[in-house]
Amino acid sequence: MNHDAIPTLYQLFATTPKAMEGILANEIEALGGKNVQQKMAGVAFQGDLAMAYKACLWSRTTSRIPLLLSSFEVKSQQDLYDGIQCIDWSEHLNADDSLAVSFSSKNNPAINNTHFGAQKVKDAIVDQMRARFNERPRVDTERPSIRINVYLHNDTAQLSLDLSGESSHKRGYREIGIAAPIKENLAAAILLRAGWTKIAQQGGSLLDPMCGSGTLLVEGALIAGDIAPGLQRDYFGFLGWKQHNTALWQTVLDDAQQRREIGLSQLPVIVGFDQDRHTVAAALQHIENAGLSGKIHIEKRDIADASAAESWPKGLIVCNPPYGERLGDEEQAAVLYLQFGEALKRRFTGWQVAMIIGNPELGFRLGIRSQKPITLFNGALECKLLRFTIDEKSF
Numbered sequence: 347m348n349h350d351a352i353p354t355l356y357q358l359f360a361t362t363p364k365a366m367e368g369i370l371a372n373e374i375e376a377l378g379g380k381n382v383q384q385k386m387a388g389v390a391f392q393g394d395l396a397m398a399y400k401a402c403l404w405s406r407t408t409s410r411i412p413l414l415l416s417s418f419e420v421k422s423q424q425d426l427y428d429g430i431q432c433i434d435w436s437e438h439l440n441a442d443d444s445l446a447v448s449f450s451s452k453n454n455p456a457i458n459n460t461h462f463g464a465q466k467v468k469d470a471i472v473d474q475m476r477a478r479f480n481e482r483p484r485v486d487t488e489r490p491s492i493r494i495n496v497y498l499h500n501d502t503a504q505l506s507l508d509l510s511g512e513s514s515h516k517r518g519y520r521e522i523g524i525a526a527p528i529k530e531n532l533a534a535a536i537l538l539r540a541g542w543t544k545i546a547q548q549g550g551s552l553l554d555p556m557c558g559s560g561t562l563l564v565e566g567a568l569i570a571g572d573i574a575p576g577l578q579r580d581y582f583g584f585l586g587w588k589q590h591n592t593a594l595w596q597t598v599l600d601d602a603q604q605r606r607e608i609g610l611s612q613l614p615v616i617v618g619f620d621q622d623r624h625t626v627a628a629a630l631q632h633i634e635n636a637g638l639s640g641k642i643h644i645e646k647r648d649i650a651d652a653s654a655a656e657s658w659p660k661g662l663i664v665c666n667p668p669y670g671e672r673l674g675d676e677e678q679a680a681v682l683y684l685q686f687g688e689a690l691k692r693r694f695t696g697w698q699v700a701m702i703i704g705n706p707e708l709g710f711r712l713g714i715r716s717q718k719p720i721t722l723f724n725g726a727l728e729c730k731l732l733r734f735t736i737d738e739k740s741f
């Protein structure tokens with residue numbers, strides 16, 4: 347059995363939806379991650395505690411950040427129990443703290459029931475603590491002091507501590523559900539892939555003419571304003587961890603707060619339209635929740651009437667239009683894409699466009715040639731990100 351002690355340079359892994367690994371790797375490198383390696387649905391990297399905190403607070407495209415505690419061989423149920431007990435759990439939590447365990451298994455005949463696996467891991471931790479302190483940590487699946495992940499693949503178990511605690515796409519500003527919203531980390535990936543960071547730095551505007559609940563606009567403002575996406579979250583997986591360093595975390599937070607204040611005063615024009623009144627109300631609420639009231643303009647407007655005010659500098663049109671997925675919707679969607687194409691050609695010369703579509707056939711209805719599409723996944727659905735500049739030569 348091979349157990350690695352916790353190094354000062356932690357072994358970290360940032361998870362992300364499939365096809366977003368490249369953009370996440372760029373983010374982690376920019377944040378100072380060492381030995382950054384793209385893996386399937388994630389990025390492995392090394393970093394000290396400050397780097398781990400920054401990744402949790404600043405990564406826009408990650409879902410979770412587990413910190414590897416150990417890896418060991420598992421050929422039997424007892425191996426799993428023993429492997430977990432090799433860790434000194436008193437270094438990670440107190441006997442009166444709480445914990446949650448998530449377990450997944452692939453190709454391991456000894457343990458293929460995830461519920462049983464999670465139970466075994468919890469027993470190993472609880473038994474060790476009870477034997478030493480005569481008291482045992484309780485289980486809290488919602489917001490535990492620490493959340494443990496065990497990933498069993500073939501004969502190897504990877505044991506990690508979930509630093510995120512809750513999926514990092516939950517920034518805390520979205521509360522009203524509308525039909526077909528996109529996740530915040532996918533929205534950020536679309537904007538980063540579309541070159542929004544640079545367009546915003548050059549003073550370009552951002553317009554989402556079918557903005558729904560405003561996810562792309564809020565994420566766009568966070569990017570343009572140099573605002574950490576995790577700044578409003580009140581829970582992270584490391585806050586109840588025994589090795590959490592409150593003073594260090596506070597310096598990371600203070601720095602983010604300062605950058606936010608400077609960024610907020612320099613935001614470019616950010617505008618959204620949607621045809622639906624309730625959706626417009628949801629977008630306005632989310633903008634307020636994100637602390638961006640007055641910084642993003644929203645209007646109830648149909649795509650056929652989309653236009654830019656003269657005072658708005660040309661910039662990026664970003665959009666997640668309806669996919670026309672359901673039976674009978676396709677014809678309606680075809681008309682919508684046709685109208686969208688017409689509006690773009692007539693009134694947005696010189697603007698750049700990035701749109702995520704679920705049905706490439708509908709993309710042709712725009713009547714504008716795009717660059718090579720980029721594959722992204724909206725949940726399980728494979729989508730294409732189309733990017734083009736509105737220029738007569740590409741009509």
Ligand SMILES: C[S@@+](CC[C@H](N)C(=O)[O-])C[C@H]1O[C@@H](n2cnc3c(N)ncnc32)[C@H](O)[C@@H]1O
Nearest residue numbers: 526527528556558559561620621622648649666
């Ligand atoms: C897939 S949703 C966008 C979701 C958004 N990205 C979010 O995360 O909340 C598509 C939006 O397009 C809007 N829409 C559909 N047809 C429209 C039209 N003709 N003009 C303007 N908006 C339209 C719908 O009301 C809906 O909110």
